[in-house]
Amino acid sequence: MALSSLSLRLAGCGALLVFASATPAWSMADAPAPDAATVQPAPDALPPMLQDFDAYMDNVCKTFKVPGIAVAIVKDGKVVLEKGYGLREAGKPDPVDAHTLFAIASNTKAFTAAALQMLAEQGKVDMDARVTDYLPWFQMSDPYVTHEMRVRDLLAHRSGLSLGAGDLLYWPPTSYTTKDVVERLAKVPLANGFRSHYAYDNILFAVATLVIEKVSGQSYADYVRQHIFQPVGMDESLIDMTYLKPGMDYAMGHALFDFKDLKPVPPMAWLNDPGAGGIYASVHDLAKWMNVQLAGGVLPGNDASGKPRRLFSQDSQNQMWTVLTPIPVSKPPIPELQPLMPNFSGYGEGWFLSDYHGQKLVWHTGGWPGMVSRLTLVPGQNLGVVVLTNQESGAAFNAVTYRVLDAYLNAANKTDWTAVYEKATQHAHGDADDSWKKHEAERNAGSKPSLPLAGYAGTYRDPWYGDIVISDEGGKLRLRFSKTRQLIGTMEPWQHDVFIVRWDDRALNADAFVNFALDDDGHVREVRMQPISPLTDFSFDFQDLRLVPLKEAKAD
Numbered sequence: 198m199a200l201s202s203l204s205l206r207l208a209g210c211g212a213l214l215v216f217a218s219a220t221p222a223w224s225m226a227d228a229p230a231p232d233a234a235t236v237q238p239a240p241d242a243l244p245p246m247l248q249d250f251d252a253y254m255d256n257v258c259k260t261f262k263v264p265g266i267a268v269a270i271v272k273d274g275k276v277v278l279e280k281g282y283g284l285r286e287a288g289k290p291d292p293v294d295a296h297t298l299f300a301i302a303s304n305t306k307a308f309t310a311a312a313l314q315m316l317a318e319q320g321k322v323d324m325d326a327r328v329t330d331y332l333p334w335f336q337m338s339d340p341y342v343t344h345e346m347r348v349r350d351l352l353a354h355r356s357g358l359s360l361g362a363g364d365l366l367y368w369p370p371t372s373y374t375t376k377d378v379v380e381r382l383a384k385v386p387l388a389n390g391f392r393s394h395y396a397y398d399n400i401l402f403a404v405a406t407l408v409i410e411k412v413s414g415q416s417y418a419d420y421v422r423q424h425i426f427q428p429v430g431m432d433e434s435l436i437d438m439t440y441l442k443p444g445m446d447y448a449m450g451h452a453l454f455d456f457k458d459l460k461p462v463p464p465m466a467w468l469n470d471p472g473a474g475g476i477y478a479s480v481h482d483l484a485k486w487m488n489v490q491l492a493g494g495v496l497p498g499n500d501a502s503g504k505p506r507r508l509f510s511q512d513s514q515n516q517m518w519t520v521l522t523p524i525p526v527s528k529p530p531i532p533e534l535q536p537l538m539p540n541f542s543g544y545g546e547g548w549f550l551s552d553y554h555g556q557k558l559v560w561h562t563g564g565w566p567g568m569v570s571r572l573t574l575v576p577g578q579n580l581g582v583v584v585l586t587n588q589e590s591g592a593a594f595n596a597v598t599y600r601v602l603d604a605y606l607n608a609a610n611k612t613d614w615t616a617v618y619e620k621a622t623q624h625a626h627g628d629a630d631d632s633w634k635k636h637e638a639e640r641n642a643g644s645k646p647s648l649p650l651a652g653y654a655g656t657y658r659d660p661w662y663g664d665i666v667i668s669d670e671g672g673k674l675r676l677r678f679s680k681t682r683q684l685i686g687t688m689e690p691w692q693h694d695v696f697i698v699r700w701d702d703r704a705l706n707a708d709a710f711v712n713f714a715l716d717d718d719g720h721v722r723e724v725r726m727q728p729i730s731p732l733t734d735f736s737f738d739f740q741d742l743r744l745v746p747l748k749e750a751k752a753d
Contacts, residue, residue: 242277246604246611253615254282257596260615261622262459263588264451265293269480270601271487271581279480285587286449286461295481296433298447299585300465301570302474303563307490307517308421309402309472310352310547312409314513315424321412324349324516331408336383342391351405352546353521354397359388363400364736365662367470368565369683369705375469378403384661386741395522395544399473399736406472417471428496428508429489431482437475438464447477448587450567452704456626456732459588462567462704474563480583483572487581490514490559490574517546518559518576524549531624533617537599554606562591566704571598580605592618629732636729644692648721650674653688653696653713657724657744665744676711697729706730707737721746 243250258266265283269276281293316322328335328346337343342357350356363385365371366378373381382400389396406417413420418436426434441447441464450462467475478486489496493514496506520543529535539551539558551558553575560573571594572583582601584594596614603612646653654669664679667688676698678684686700686708694713709726716722726739 244604244608246608247278247601250278250600251282253600254597257593257615258283260619261588261590261593261596262453263586263590263593264459265297265448265587266593266597267293267295267297267299267448267480267585268597268601269295269484269487269581269583271484271491272605273579274488274492276484276488279484281480285447287451287459291446293448293587294446296446296479297585298433298435298441298445298477298479299570299587300438300450300474300565300568301476301478301483301563301572301585302467302565302568303399304561304570304572305472305474305476305563306352306402306547307561307572308425308476308547309405309409310517310545311425311509311513312413312417312420313348313352313405314517314546315509316409316412318510318513322348322408328404328408331411332379332404335379335404338383338386339391342387345391348405348408349516349521349546350392351401351408354395354401354544355392355522356396356398356401357387357389357391357393358385358396358398358400359738359741360396360398361735361738362386362388362396362398362741363661364398364738365678365681365684365742366400367403367467367473368399368736369681370465370467371469371680373469373680375403375406375471378469379407381661381663392522395524397735399470402473403470406470409472418475421476425508426482428506429482430485430497431478434476434478434482436471436477437466437468438477439466439468441477446479448568448585450565451588452567453589453706454703456629456706456730460704465565465567467565474565478585480585483583483585484581487572487574487583491576491579491581517548518550519545520550521545531617531621534621536612553602556606562594564589564591569594571595573598573602575602575606578605590622592622625732629730632731633729641692646690646696647694647715647719652719653721655721656747658747659742659744662742664747698726705737707733707739709733709737709739 264287265285267281269279279295281295281297283293285291285293285297313322317324325347328348363382366373366381409417409420451459452462454460489508493511494507494509496508498506500506522544524542526538526542529538542551548559549561556575556577558573558575562571564570568587569589569591570585574581582598584597586593596618599614651669653674654667656664656666658664666677668675674688676686676688683702686698688696688698688711691697696711697708698711699708708729710729712725713721714723724744726742728737728739
C-alpha cells in the first residue's frame with residue numbers, strides 16, 4: 198500500500214525522508230518519569246502555533262481526504278493533547294476520539310525491539326548471539342549470512358535482502374504460519390552484501406517474533422500484552438484485529454480504489470508476522486508509551502521498595518536508539534521539502550533516527566491497507582507526537598507531525614506543511630502518470646500473443662513463495678496466488694507475450710505486468726512479474742518472483 202513513495206509498512210523513508218550518517222546513543226538519565234494522568238489540559242497549555250490546531254486538522258482531513266485522524270502530544274512527562282478528528286468510517290456518524298483503535302502496523306517494530314531487550318536484561322537472549330543459537334533450523338539463502346546473522350541484525354534492515362523481499366509470504370494475508378514464513382526465507386535471494394547498506398524489510402521481524410516466543414515460552418501476543426501493555430497501562434491496545442468486536446471503538450481503514458475512489462477496506466490481521474506490524478492502539482495508550490520511552494524506560498509509580506519501576510534499562514534504550522544502519526540522505530522530490538532533510542539518518546533497533554532543527558528525532562511510521570501512522574520522539578525536548586489515520590496518506594501524518602514539531606522547535610517559522618505535502622503528493626502522482634504514458638508510448642499495440650491463451654495456462658512455482666495458477670476460463674486468463682486469497686485477477690494481453698493482471702480487489706492498487714519467456718520450442722520457460730505503477734506499495738515484491746512451469750520446478 199503506497200503512500201506515494203512512502204510505503205505503509207516502510208517506516209517513512211521514500212519521498213520525504215531518506216537520510217544518512219550515524220549518531221551516538223542519547224542519554225536520558227536525568228529525564229523525569231512520565232505522569233500517569235491523562236487529563237485533557239486547557240487550550241492555553243498548547244504553544245502559540247497550535248492555538249488554531251483544530252482548524253489546521255480540519256484542513257488536513259479535507260486536503261488529503263482522510264475521514265479520521267487521532268493525535269496525541271506529550272511534553273515533559275505530561276499529556277498536552279490527545280484528541281480525535283473526523284469519523285471512524287466515512288458516511289457514518291461515529292467520531293474518532295482519543296480511545297479509537299487504529300492499526301499502527303510498523304510502529305509495532307519498536308515493541309518487538311523492546312521485548313528482545315527486556316529478555317536480554319533477564320539473560321534469556323543475547324542480542325549479539327547467532328540467531329541459530331535460538332532457532333537452529335533458521336536459514337538465509339547464503340550460508341555465511343545464516344551463520345553470522347545475530348539477533349540484533351533482525352531489527353536493523355541490513356541483512357542483504359532487497360527492499361520488501363519476501364513480503365508476499367505474509368501480506369496480503371496468506372495461509373502460511375509464522376514458521377512457514379521464516380522457513381521459506383531460506384529461498385529468498387539476497388540482493389546486497391550482508392550489513393553493507395540499508396534496505397527495509399519486514400520478514401526478519403517474523404524471525405524476531407519466533408526468537409521472542411522461543412526464549413519466553415509465550416506467544417508473541419501474550420508476551421507483549423503481559424510484559425509491555427500491562428506495565429505501561431496500555432489497557433486498550435490489541436495485538437491484531439481478531440480481537441476487535443462489534444461495538445468497539447475502532448477505526449475503519451479507507452483506500453483510494455484504483456488510486457481515485459475513496460472506499461472503506463476491512464480490518465486486516467497480520468497473524469503470521471505480528472512482530473513486524475500486528476498492533477492496534479489508540480493515541481491515549483500511545484501517549485503512555487511515548488512517555489515511558491522519553492523517560493528512558495521508567496514506568497509511572499514506584500515498586501514495593503519505593504524505587505522507580507522500569508520497563509527496560511537506560512542501557513537497553515541506548516542500544517535501541519543507536520544507529521546500526523546508516524541511511525543515505527536523498528534529494529527531496531520538491532524544493533519545499535528541503536528544510537526537512539536531515540544532517541544524519543539511520544536505523545537503530547526498531548526506530549529511525551535523524552535530526553530536525555538541531556534536535557535528534559526517534560521515530561517510525563507504519564501502515565497497511567487503509568491506515569497509516571507516525572510516532573515521533575524528540576528526546577532533547579522530552580517531546581512526543583503520534584498521528585494515527587484511517588486513510589493511506591503519509592502526507593497527512595507528516596503535515597500534522599511537522600506542524601507540532603515546529604510549534605516546539607521552530608516557532609519563528611509557521612510553514613503550511615499541508616500545502617507543501619499536497620504539492621509533493623501531486624508531484625508523485627504526476628510521476629506515476631508519466632510512467633504510464635511511457636509504457637503506452639513503448640507498446641506495440643498491434644502485436645499478438647505467441648500462443649493461444651491455453652498455452653499460457655498452468656501451475657507455476659517460485660522457490661520461496663510457492664505456486665501460482667493461471668487458468669483459461671471462458672476465453673480469459675485468470676491468475677491466482679495459491680496462498681493469498683486477495684491476489685486473484687484477470688489477465689489481459691498487453692503486447693507480445695506480456696500481459697497485465699488486474700486484481701479483483703481494486704483496493705490493492707497493485708496491477709502488474711506478467712511477462713512470459715518462451716523456450717526454443719515455443720513453450721513457457723519462465724514467468725516474471727513487475728508492478729505497473731511506481732505508487733504501488735513495495736511489499737508487492739512481484740519482481741522477486743522467478744516462476745517456472747511446475748513440471749520443470751519438480752525436475753529441479
